[in-house]
Amino acid sequence: MKPRVAFFDFTGCEGCQLEVLNFDLEIVDLINVVDIVNFREASSDRSDDYDIAFIEGSMSTPGDVERLQKIRERAKILIALGACSCTGGVNALKNRFSEDENRSIVYGEAANYYKTIPAKATHQIVKVDFSLPGCPPNRLEVIKLIKCLLTGKKFELCPNPVCVECKLAENICAFERGEFCLGPVTRGGCNAVCVSAGRKCWGCRGPVDEANINSQKDLLAKYGLTVNDVLMQFNLFNKNLEVIKP
């Protein structure tokens, strides 16, 4: 029997599910090897019987937390898909402020209509079996994980920092162009797409294992940046990890 795969979206932009739809012609191959039983963005067919659950987005309401816990009880394998699910992503940027402040800024006098909580990553609430980081995640990596799960092979994320892929792409270093870049401490696997497109790394794939955070701090300081600037850069996608403290 084909494994049953479900996609669930929580607080986020749904760009991760879109990346899966963007498999293009490969999506036809995918549906030959797995049963997609839950994919609300693209389908009205729904089922509560699934083996593999992909979680997109962060948890930012009490309802989100309850729903995630139920999915964990049903799923054999639970996968965090994308930055919001893996680290809280950009949603966690609001955690710099109190929820009362956020609600009153956005909804004014109607702030009390809505119940919200600080944005949390999936692993902060339930056990996560695999993570596919990135904003958006790399669709080739998503396919690689599905292949590993189907064939029983071990799945590993890219162990190198973005800098390694950036060198392979023969980019001019963003620091040399006067930008400050989180490539030295951020997990690769994205083919350094942002630097290749002429910009810098924002750290959306989270820190690489054993990242040398202190050396990154020194490097950024060398280019005239304050700890607060550095913090703000890490905060953009990784506020919840607290990898770097002032």
Add this chain to the structure above:
Amino acid sequence: MSTSVNFEVHHVCRVEGHGNIVVNATNGKIEKVRWEVPESPRMFESMLRGLSYSDVNFIAPRICGICAVAHATASIEAVEAAFNIKLTEQASLVRELLFDAETVTSHILHTYFLVAPDFFGVGSVIPLASTHTDVVLRALRMKKIANNWADMLCGRKTHPISMVAGGFVKWPDVEQLKQLKATLEGPYMKDLEDTVELFKTLKFPDFTRETEYIALYRPNKYSFIGGAIGSNDCKPIPINDYQKVANEFCVPWSTAKFTKHLRDSYQVGALARFNINHDKLHPKAKKVAQTLGLKAPCYNPYFISVAQIVETVHAVENSLMILDKLLTTGIKPEKPEIRVKAGRGVGAVEAPRGILFHDYTFDDNGKLIAANIIIPTNENHNSIQHDFEKMLPEIIHKPQDEIRQAMEMLVRAYDPCISCSTHLLEVEFK
């Protein structure tokens, strides 16, 4: 015997984001009909505070995975207005070429993947892969071409990288532009013609409600970026006065805000743009509108999908004109120039789903002090509610499943992108 119709559709499918339809009726008397949006709030207007303008431009597209380019463009236009940056012709043309890719990708995704399954009587495009393989393969091809088109111009469609305030940090080369032109003129044009043929065979529900339509307006152009705010009820209004048009208000059953202008509600999106700007469509697009039975003014919201096909033809023709211009002048390696200053700026674009505003205030270091963002899906929530209120009495005698189907299809016609607007669609029969 009393007959009651009570249902709630929770998290309506094939829409981007979460929305519910609630209906309670007894003996044909409607007690409640409500469009609810319970999507988790994102708090973008709060979370952007303190970020530098360039990070704001990079993060703001994360409001929506589907219309990331539209958010990026509105965000960048707001920064440019605040810092008084003028674009070069090359930068404006490439920005417009990228925006056309956004319009085309989103319209094809919506019409084929989200709307078409209703007409084939299936829950998604997946079963169509075996029954209507040619249609599905065509949709996938068209989406792939448009995705590659956008990727080539901004590094990645979800989420854009190389488009910045003042222009682009990486420019396409002439060879890439020639290749795009050849693809659009060749295989894409054939697929687009077949799409028009497919849409000729679809029969749309017969429902009309005349309302106010709002879309960007320029006297000489079918505008997707900038201009003034056009309405069928009044003269064009400057973009900076957008708040007088949107008049956002909150309702407890919806985390998305509602809007209204001169009537109870207004509609934005492809049909609103068509109603306001149809005379400025490319002649080929006008012909397609005629072929598909779309005439201005059109008051049937189900025809939003038809207007999307018409706009797809227009956007492709517009892009071919831009490509000809760029291929004549060549691409110069321009560098965007920015002078940061304190100030406020409003950016307005026609996202695939309708008019979108980003309004930012910066301090003199270019850090964001305040943001206000008005999302097209929000503007349409109130229109959906008023359509429900008119439509339900007209169909209340029908079986519950047909009522539900009609209401879900109406919501999908609007192409709601709810994660933006707060912020799915669930219909539950109680």
